[in-house]
Amino acid sequence: MKILVTGGAGFIGSNFLNLFVPRYPDCRFINFDKLTYAANLLNLKNIQVKQNYVFVRGDIADYAAVAAVFEKYEPDIVVHFAAESHVDRSILGPADFINTNILGTFNLLEACRKYWGDRPGKLFHHVSTDEVYGSLGETGYFTEETRYDPSSPYSASKASSDHLVRAYHRTYGLPVKVTNCSNNYGPYQFPEKLIPLMILHALEGKSLPVYGTGENVRDWLFVEDHCEAIWTVIEKGNVGETYNIGGNNQWKNIDIVHKICDLLGEKLDKDPQEFKKLITFVKDRPGHDLRYAIDATKIRDQLGWEPRETFETGLNKTIDWYLHNKDWVESVKTGDYKKWLEMNYGT
Ligand code: NAD
Ligand code: TDX
Secondary structure (H helix, E strand, O other): OEEEEEOOOOHHHHHHHHHHHHHOOOOEEEEEEOOOOOOOHHHHOOOOOOOOEEEEEOOOOOHHHHHHHHHHHOOOEEEEOOOOOOHHHHHHOOHHHHHHHHHHHHHHHHHHHHHHOOOOOOEEEEEEEHHHHOOEOOOOOEOOOOOOOOOOHHHHHHHHHHHHHHHHHHHHOOOEEEEEEOEEEOOOOOOOOHHHHHHHHHHHOOOEEEEOOOOOEEEEEEHHHHHHHHHHHHHHOOOOOEEEEOOOOEEEHHHHHHHHHHHHHHHHOOOHHHHHOOEEEEOOOOOOOOEOOEOOHHHHHHHOOOOOOOHHHHHHHHHHHHHHOHHHHHHHHHOHHHHHHHHHHOO
16 A cells, blocks of 8 residues: 655654554555645654655645656555645735645645546545634534635635545545544644744743733644544545544633643743743734634544543643754754755755
8 A cells, every 4th residue: 555645744744654654564655745844854753764654855736746756656545734734824925825735735636536547445535624614603513514614814725625625526536535623732843833832932931922812712632643533534434525533622722821831830840930921912813713623523433533642641742742852843943954954955
């Protein structure tokens, strides 16, 4: 089985490869990644020498590059993570989001259609987000039937890609599966996202910027639980169907920031107040969705998946990881990784 993983040098994709490359030595994994600012090949240092793993640098928005990978590696399964993923960046500059998330997905679908034809045993697994559903009010959950209502250029581009994937199934019979997951956290997450940003700012004594009043709610899932859920859907899910993934773990942003400060206080034997005094309420994100919450009944009941980590165990692991992986943190912060990239790849 040959598995093409797009975006495998990013946060979730690298966790996916780190879990499954060693676990499935009979599968060959091809990691196709453009290496944007969010990627880091250091994430993959434990598997880079494995016989069943290969890295190919390339852009999914470039059809010729995508076609070349299909010709050379003849993948049976595509697990499509590659995306521009940060909402704030999409507000500042949506163009890359349209290009990668929409055009890039289209190119992959076209390649599948051309190179797979009607052959059996193929699968396009599309990794998507709960943000396509827009915002919940104070109550309720997103189910697989919730109407799409995206708020940001990021979520609109992901919604668009979801529609394309489903259209390729209905129109051309392409074997696809879609998963829509809630907010992930864990090792290797680029420190622009809430949890790693707060951990690293607190450690450096920088302000902890909470948007608006901090009352917005997100539903958090440990990244490895997301990866296991994707694998479960690949193995056991029905072709043409969608599965929501979430850990039933809703938190207000401000409460998470307090919790991180408390845990850092415990771990570093410091007064948490030292970190909490850094909290600064800043201008709200435009179009900021109030609340996300996933109803994961379908994947639990039909496929038997459930998360292994609680928020307590997952957040502790995550903070410990950022405390013990200073080289990774430094390389991301100082731009050393960017220099290394320029030396090795010229850009
Ligand atoms: P990330 O930003 O950490 O990583 C994205 C990866 O895609 C990077 O390695 C980047 O280099 C690569 N990439 C970007 N543009 C590319 C292009 N044009 N061609 C090839 N590679 C390209 O993102 P992430 O947080 O790991 O998210 C992965 C996927 O999961 C995304 O599709 C995202 O929408 C989805 N998702 C993320 C979350 C979350 O909380 N992070 C939750 C649900 C779904
Ligand atoms: O500095 C911050 N302060 C703050 O209050 C940051 C970075 C975020 N926030 C708030 C905004 C959100 O309500 O925290 C919440 C989480 O923000 P992000 O980490 O940017 O995540 P979010 O916008 O919820 O989107 C994430 O989850 C769904 C991922 O980035 C997406 O890729 C995924 O699809």
